[in-house]
Amino acid sequence: KAGVTQTPRYLIKTRGQQVTLSCSPISGHRSVSWYQQTPGQGLQFLFEYFSETQRNKGNFPGRFSGRQFSNSRSEMNVSTLELGDSALYLCASSLEDRGGQETQYFGPGTRLLVL
Amino acid sequence: AQSVTQLGSHVSVSEGALVLLRCNYSSSVPPYLFWYVQYPNQGLQLLLKYTTGATLVKGINGFEAEFKKSETSFHLTKPSAHMSDAAEYFCAVSGDAGKSTFGDGTTLTVKP
Numbered sequence: 001k002a003g004v005t006q007t008p009r010y011l012i013k014t015r016g017q018q019v020t021l022s023c024s025p026i027s028g029h030r031s032v033s034w035y036q037q038t039p040g041q042g043l044q045f046l047f048e049y050f051s052e053t054q055r056n057k058g059n060f061p062g063r064f065s066g067r068q069f070s071n072s073r074s075e076m077n078v079s080t081l082e083l084g085d086s087a088l089y090l091c092a093s094s095l096e097d098r099g100g101q102e103t104q105y106f107g108p109g110t111r112l113l114v115l
Numbered sequence: 116a117q118s119v120t121q122l123g124s125h126v127s128v129s130e131g132a133l134v135l136l137r138c139n140y141s142s143s144v145p146p147y148l149f150w151y152v153q154y155p156n157q158g159l160q161l162l163l164k165y166t167t168g169a170t171l172v173k174g175i176n177g178f179e180a181e182f183k184k185s186e187t188s189f190h191l192t193k194p195s196a197h198m199s200d201a202a203e204y205f206c207a208v209s210g211d212a213g214k215s216t217f218g219d220g221t222t223l224t225v226k227p
Contacts, residue, residue, distance in 0.1 A: 006158075033215070056214050103164055
């Protein structure tokens with residue numbers, strides 16, 4: 001079974017631009033979560049989508065948004081990029097266990113550099 | 116609410132020595148606990164997980180971890196370190212649906 005895939009793997013943007021990142025989950029997984037990883041802040045939860053609905057959201061500004069399609073693929077969008085948005089963006093998919101607890105499988109990430 | 120504390124941001128061991136990476140957690144519901152490894156410029160790879168049942172969990176690459184509810188700990192061990200084990204290791208807890216909380220990570224260095 002193929003793993004989680006993320007595109008693009010690397011991206012360079014300038015301040016003020018916007019960016020869209022894509023994530024394809026493991027086949028059959030309906031939950032997709034996004035995380036931001038930076039040296040200073042570590043791994044931080046952005047949001048989670050389940051069956052095309054945002055189910056959970058972290059403490060990020062409204063410039064960060066996402067969506068999920070009917071095939072469970074997800075996109076994350078960041079508008080008006082800032083230098084501090086430079087990070088590794090990780091996507092994880094999961095097959096929800098009973099009780100809502102999950103095992104997440106991560107993609108390789110998209111490394112975004114904002115100049 | 117849930118949180119994870121990894122004790123020691125850097126751990127250094129000699130090749131062949133015991134590896135011990137410490138993780139303590141808090142969770143308001145019975146937790147699922149995970150250890151992930153991240154090699155440079157790569158994503159996270161699941162090493163092992165505890166869900167229910169046996170408290171000693173064996174993972175890939177010879178790693179294992181023991182869930183101790185009374186100590187709220189989930190320490191990661193490997194009897195004999197190998198050079199290829201050098202990486203960053205993250206402990207995580209999942210209790211709130213759809214959200215994993217990660218520790219700050221521990222960088223493992225293996226000396227020849």
